[in-house]
Amino acid sequence: MGDQISVAEFNHAHNRAREQVRKNAGATIESDQRNLRELAERLPAKNHRWANSLIDDLPKAAIPPPPPGPLFMEASAIQGVAFAAQGTAEEKLAIISDAMRQIWEIAERAPAKEAANIRGLSRVLEHLENELRDPTWPEPPAQGT
Structure with a gap:
């Protein structure tokens, strides 16, 4: 030893x-x-x-994990669209809020084993929402101002 x-x-x-x-x-x-x-x-x-x-x-x-189910894939697609959303902070916040609502609705329809993983997809969006509301690093001033 x-x-x-x-x-x-x-x-x-x-x-x-x-x-x-x-x-x-x-x-x-x-x-x-x-x-x-x-x-x-x-x-x-x-x-x-x-x-x-x-x-x-x-x-x-x-043992490989089982492939994600169709409800997870649906929620993941919604998350991806919201994460890549363009526009003003307010527009992005509205898109993120709607996406999180949709993800939670999908989780409600999912089997218990899959529901938590689906709800977990909203965590990334929640972090993004928090960053838009209270940025860790403020935006630099625009050029020429």
Whole structure:
């Protein structure tokens, strides 16, 4: 057993292993789990159970996520149009507000498993709306003023 490692170091190694498992459809799960278990032994004892549960779940990373459903795709298209909207701040705010309303209406029609992901599409628009209302960085003055 080597020197103790931090939770952040373990998380970094776990994330790398999870990406590797995704890339190669699970071909390296056994060796990745073995390497992570060796690292987990170097964590503080209070973190061993947690780390081992992550390691045990590593094979799930090889299962590709299901494709998005038609309601998610519909909401995603609405989000994309609103995000790319042109015009004054007021015009953009109106478009964003309408898009968020539509996205939430779509989420209401969606199965529970998909509804949260659909509603999540409105978060990007909410951030954009907040930035339009209260810009982090003010617009520079127009040239020649």
